[in-house]
Amino acid sequence: xxxxxxxxxxxxxxxxxxxxxxxxxxxSINNLQWYRQNSGRGLVHLILIRSNERxxxxxxxxxxxxxxxxxxxxxxxxxxxxxxxxxxxxxxxxGGTSYGKLTFGQGTILTVHP
Amino acid sequence: xxxxxxxxxxKIIEKRQSVAFWCNxxxxxxxxxxxxxxxxxxxxxxxxxxxxxxxxxxQLPKDRFxxxxxxxxxxxxxxxxxxxxxxAVYLCASSLTGSRPPGEQYFGPGTRLTVT
Numbered sequence: 001x002x003x004x005x006x007x008x009x010x011x012x013x014x015x016x017x018x019x020x021x022x023x024x025x026x027x028s029i030n031n032l033q034w035y036r037q038n039s040g041r042g043l044v045h046l047i048l049i050r051s052n053e054r055x056x057x058x059x060x061x062x063x064x065x066x067x068x069x070x071x072x073x074x075x076x077x078x079x080x081x082x083x084x085x086x087x088x089x090x091x092x093x094x095g096g097t098s099y100g101k102l103t104f105g106q107g108t109i110l111t112v113h114p
Numbered sequence: 115x116x117x118x119x120x121x122x123x124x125k126i127i128e129k130r131q132s133v134a135f136w137c138n139x140x141x142x143x144x145x146x147x148x149x150x151x152x153x154x155x156x157x158x159x160x161x162x163x164x165x166x167x168x169x170x171x172x173q174l175p176k177d178r179f180x181x182x183x184x185x186x187x188x189x190x191x192x193x194x195x196x197x198x199x200x201x202a203v204y205l206c207a208s209s210l211t212g213s214r215p216p217g218e219q220y221f222g223p224g225t226r227l228t229v230t
Contacts, residue, residue, distance in 0.1 A: 042205055042221035088156050092216050101170055102216050104156030
């Protein structure tokens, strides 16, 4: 079963607006990663946040992690049409038989209108 | 640096036929992953190799799927015989190390398989 669940499933915004996607998970994690997938392409790694970190920035991306709520959010500021893609969170569990494995959520489809 | 290469990009076969996918990871990457991505879902790990040894194949349907990574570089994923529910995109990814916990993975463009 999928570890991470993204919300919303789809998001439609205008260019220049901010986009926020959320990810919830069920078990303790060591790190959480966000990936982008353009239509018909492979996934591209965006950012990794460790369980002992609360916030991380990379360019126009801001990721937060709340381990007490088992949730993360990805904020894309000043969105562009080129940001149109599916965004996935992936969790690396802290232990158990799945240790060392990434588990992906269902993804959020972001559409940015010019 | 060249990315992860996969071929073919598209494949259409009839059910009960066999099919093979090929992956060439980024040079020097010790760990190679095969994922299955069904339309509308996130990728699901099928098998993970560390060099040429299998680290995790717990979600690989071993009655019909097989994979190998000879010499710790290229890898082949085979399905025999294919079922309709195998229609999906098969993604290959690699990472520099098989560290635990896992770090960044680099994905290829994928092979879109349609089983009719």
